[in-house]
Amino acid sequence: MSKYYKNFPRRLVSALLVMGVAMSFAQAGDRAEKYSGENRGKPAQPSQINAKFQQECSTCHIAYAPGLLPAASWRKVMGGLNKHFGSDASLTVQENKEITAFLVNNASNRWSASTAPLRITETAWFKRKHDSHEIPPTVWKNPKVKSPANCAACHQQADRGDFSERNIKIPK
Ligand code: HEC
Ligand code: HEC
DSSP states (O other): OOHHHHTHHHHHHHHHHHHHHHHHHHHHHHHHHGGGGOOOOSSSSOSSOOHHHHHHTSSSSOOOOGGGSOHHHHHHHHHTGGGBTTBOOOOOHHHHHHHHHHHHHTSOSSOOSSOOOSOGGGSHHHHHHTSTTTSOHHHHHOTTTOOTTOGGGTBTTGGGTOOOGGGBOOOO
16 A cells, blocks of 8 residues: 555545635635625614614604614715705704714624715615515515615514514515
8 A cells, every 4th residue: 555545534634624724714705805895784783772863863764773884974974964865854963963973883893895885775785685686676666665775665673673584575
């Protein structure tokens, strides 16, 4: 028996080990590169919510969970409330300060890109999770859905910041 074959099991073990290490590095790389750094935070909703935020930001749509956007996005949104997607959502200086602090302190903790979109629906993670592989284009034309920003049309617990798959129901 040649020396090579005697050592075969050990060589196999070390080859597998090297492969395993290489694969876990690749996975770590994938995670860092996931959605090009535009990733939502976990959890999306902090355990403590803010009453002012809940009151002022849920009259026209659900109060979007702060972890869905990075801090820089929230600063932009809160800095432009007088021209907020075609409506005037202005607040007093004091209210604005309190809500901005809440949103910024609980913003996405996994956002590594330097981008700061104004919309959740424009982020890379949102687009990926809601692309045509996940949701057929006809769904978006359903009047019950209206807009991709209408999270609660499909996510039954969206107002609580719960987007888990067991609480999704696509309207018929
Ligand atoms: C007077 C109504 C009104 C109020 C009050 C309001 N919004 Fe909005 N908001 C809108 C409209 C209209 C849109 C666009 C919805 C759409 O595209 O379907 C919007 C969209 C958004 C979006 C982007 C959603 C997307 O497309 O991803 C964010 C983020 C947002 N609002 C945050 C806030 C915050 C934070 C507050 C509280 C300070 C607030 N809004 C209060 C009317 C309002
Ligand atoms: C037309 C229905 C629909 C609308 C509207 C919608 N979603 Fe979704 N969403 C889905 C479906 C279906 C999935 C599951 C995709 C999958 O299997 O990964 C999903 C997945 C998600 C996930 C990932 C869940 C997980 O556990 O991986 C998040 C977070 C999410 N949506 C947030 C939102 C937010 C925030 C909004 C509004 C700004 C929104 N969605 C609007 C249908 C919708």
